[in-house]
Amino acid sequence: MTNQQEMATTKKKASFTGSLGFVLAAAGSAVGLGNIWRFPYLAAKHGGGLFIIVYIILALTFGFALLTTDIAIGRKTGKSALQAYGDLSKKWNFLGALSFIVPAIILTYYSVVGGWIIKFATDYIVKDTSAIAVDGYFGSFITSNVSPIVFTFIFLALTAIIVFFGVDKGIEKFSKFVMPGLIFLIIGISIFSLTLSHTDASGVTHNGLDGLARYFIPDFSKVTVQSFFQLLLDATGQLFYSLSVAMGIMITYGSYVKKDVNLSKSVSQIEIFDTAVAILSGLMIVPTVFIFSGEAGLQNSGAGLMFNALPKVFEAMGPIGKYIGILFFIMVLFAALTSSVSIMETIVASCMGFFKSSRKKTSLIIAAIFAAASIVICLGYNVWYFEYTLPNGSVGQLLDIMDYLSNSILMPIISLLTCVLIGWLLKPQTIIEEIEIGGVKFKKKGLYTVIIKFVAPVMLALILAQALGLTNFLFK
Numbered sequence: 001m002t003n004q005q006e007m008a009t010t011k012k013k014a015s016f017t018g019s020l021g022f023v024l025a026a027a028g029s030a031v032g033l034g035n036i037w038r039f040p041y042l043a044a045k046h047g048g049g050l051f052i053i054v055y056i057i058l059a060l061t062f063g064f065a066l067l068t069t070d071i072a073i074g075r076k077t078g079k080s081a082l083q084a085y086g087d088l089s090k091k092w093n094f095l096g097a098l099s100f101i102v103p104a105i106i107l108t109y110y111s112v113v114g115g116w117i118i119k120f121a122t123d124y125i126v127k128d129t130s131a132i133a134v135d136g137y138f139g140s141f142i143t144s145n146v147s148p149i150v151f152t153f154i155f156l157a158l159t160a161i162i163v164f165f166g167v168d169k170g171i172e173k174f175s176k177f178v179m180p181g182l183i184f185l186i187i188g189i190s191i192f193s194l195t196l197s198h199t200d201a202s203g204v205t206h207n208g209l210d211g212l213a214r215y216f217i218p219d220f221s222k223v224t225v226q227s228f229f230q231l232l233l234d235a236t237g238q239l240f241y242s243l244s245v246a247m248g249i250m251i252t253y254g255s256y257v258k259k260d261v262n263l264s265k266s267v268s269q270i271e272i273f274d275t276a277v278a279i280l281s282g283l284m285i286v287p288t289v290f291i292f293s294g295e296a297g298l299q300n301s302g303a304g305l306m307f308n309a310l311p312k313v314f315e316a317m318g319p320i321g322k323y324i325g326i327l328f329f330i331m332v333l334f335a336a337l338t339s340s341v342s343i344m345e346t347i348v349a350s351c352m353g354f355f356k357s358s359r360k361k362t363s364l365i366i367a368a369i370f371a372a373a374s375i376v377i378c379l380g381y382n383v384w385y386f387e388y389t390l391p392n393g394s395v396g397q398l399l400d401i402m403d404y405l406s407n408s409i410l411m412p413i414i415s416l417l418t419c420v421l422i423g424w425l426l427k428p429q430t431i432i433e434e435i436e437i438g439g440v441k442f443k444k445k446g447l448y449t450v451i452i453k454f455v456a457p458v459m460l461a462l463i464l465a466q467a468l469g470l471t472n473f474l475f476k
Ligand code: PHE
Pocket: 029, 030, 031, 032, 033, 034, 035, 106, 241, 242, 243, 244, 247, 249, 339, 340, 342, 343
């Protein structure tokens, strides 16, 4: 390709072919490890039902307002995050730069976790379930020197290939193929898991119904004001991360949406998709872990739940466990890939706008940079291992610190500033007008205005305060 041709391709505006492509790609970004891994763990921690109800209410209010804002900013300006805020208001250019940092931090470790998933998927294909369920299996893998890096590279390469092919031929095509498959797998595995039953060494039997009850029925006897406050903060934080808002991603995807797409409807569809996958993931994981490993298994939080507790469950299932294990990790891989694609796309799109470079060249360079960066994260589990106590009280290594910085600190700050910019300086009407283009009726505009001006800023300030450890005294 000559330079001129390259310039011409850069200038042609990329877009999704229609609303379905957009909704599936955006849902693909939203549906990720947060739905499959974090939501079930949080729901289990907070006793199930109540957490789910609070989460749904928040999704319909808080989540709806933030998602609408990001997507509308993208479509209105036609720019990716790095340039979009400056387009809205010159003085707010810094917010674009700030939101560029978030996906850049996230990609360094998301690809490492993606690598772990590929490792487990291939293990279930080639190994016995009992070999993978051995105590310390996961730990010894991530602390080994070379193999996590190799798997991370495979995951990054898959991501880069999709981004390389562009918005319609890469991201949209991939999402249209993967998202229905993902739903199919989650529903299948959830139904299967409810047919299981297991008797432990002490003779206690748990079946699917017990597991279901553990997941859905709230235990109000344990609810206190403090625990409810903690639940509210956890649900808000989770929702925020789950919808991929405040990191430029939905702005970038919004910039690829044609003006004739009904944004209000798309936002609802993305939210329904994301919330349904979160609840179904819980249905797939919480009862199963409860049946086979009881309460103790459920307390195995975070990475432990997926990589330590579930392998034990697959082993206990007998011969079929191998196949469920394969399907499960392939499904998680799908979910992780559509998310990592959206992260890399956001970085690539911002760089293309900034350096006026071509998509192909930019994707290759970005992939190389992140390959190098992710090596550092992998080495954080061996050569550069350390433990650090974060202001919110949790102890983490390099990967957790990156996660904390991006999700707990930067995202609430960016979102809070976006609320100030849209709610108070430019006024909510800026967004409402964009939604109402082409005569679309924005039914929830009253609700939107109240949330973006008042409710969201307060909640965001609270999650930020919690992340900084300022609410710790409440939980003494
Ligand atoms: N929203 C994704 C999830 O729920 C996470 C994600 C983070 C996606 C960062 C894109 C970027 O897992």
